[in-house]
Amino acid sequence: MRKFSIKDWAVDDQPRKKLMQRGSSALSNAELLTILINNGNAFLSANDIAKHLLMASENSLQKLAAMSVKDMVNLKIKGLGEAKAIAIAASLELGIRRQADPIQQKQVSSSKDVAGYLQNTLQFLQREVFAILLLNRANRIIHFEIVSEGGITGTVADPRIILKKALERNATGIILCHNHPSGNLKPSHADEMLTKKIKNAASFLDILVTDHIIVSHEGYFSFADEGML
Template identity: 60%
Template sequence: MAKLKIKDWAPAEQPRQKLLLKGAEALTDTELLAILINNGAPGKNVMELCRELLSHVHHDLSLLASLSVKDLQKLHIKGLGEAKAIALAAALELGIRRNMAASFRPRVKQSADIAHYLRARLEHRKKEAFAVVCLNNSNKILRFEIVSEGGVTGTVADPRVVLKKALEYDATSIILCHNHPSGNLRPSTADEMLTQKIKAAAACLDIRLLDHIIVSNEGYFSFADEGLLR
């Protein structure tokens, strides 16, 4: 017996119609992805394609969001070509930015004011990245920028690059941040040495280092909160 095409399903069961009738919150992850991807492949409808995609990431949307267009194509899922991978990556990036906007407070007074923003930006990455947040005299964010990216176990940040960014955006203070893909939030000895090196160099330029925040899917660690910036 031939399989029914999605357009032949009852309207209330078709993802697009279901969203119109019941709202996006009523749809499963598979149905939401099906709307984004739009169509399947010969012998495989879009719902089957999306179920296969979710199975590859163990139904973990955070893991899915960490995949680049090339990573998605390397899954070798029939019907998931470059165009669909690009559309999917764009939609997932919008989700990340939405989380950033929802958790972001324009003036930083304590680590919690920015930690969730930084987690939304970095915690999904599979490789370690080091970023600097530039702030003005009122502790409002001027710029967030990744200054180095490395492997799964580490990255090296050049203090000169960090301070160049601070000067470029006329920052009076900065916050350092990097992620730990392993989930472990404790800073390494190298993390502590680099932090002190950047703090000393920044002070020579009358730029304050307010904090260094490590993020992962387990939470965050604040050097300032733990008294490591004295």
């Protein structure tokens, strides 16, 4: 029986063979996408579709991860329909979740203890969201939750909802967090006013607002680190 080499495989199958022989880390981004896309059409191979998709996202996995299924379909790449876009979006989301360290019960002593988790969780969202981390007396995280979602340019967080959730969990500390889809990490005047409002309201309930962290694909900004609390 003739022994087939990787050159004998169809273009779309070669990345699968390479992964089996050398492991996933040996594959390029285009080859990994080729496996997710699975098959091409009469116009483009799966590998060609993957390359077109990467070109459309400026060869940036961060920008690709920020795309919705609709965004990918709207690129009008022949052979990239909704089903393939869903598979790619799901895979990228798994990658984001894998990067996020387990956060529950982690003890917080500085912004660095949570900034990486918050950035990995929120940085690729195309809309602005407001989230909270609730802490117990030992400064351990007991709960994480997105409490409001807005548009591309902003979101509104209700202090009453935040404090209600803190009371329900018997939290003694709160870390506020929101993302800036634009990448800009500088807090706005509204961000500063909201932080003061929540901090003042929480103090009447003996709950301490320990930080407000802004995250984006550029990094993070900590109100506590900058002496703004």
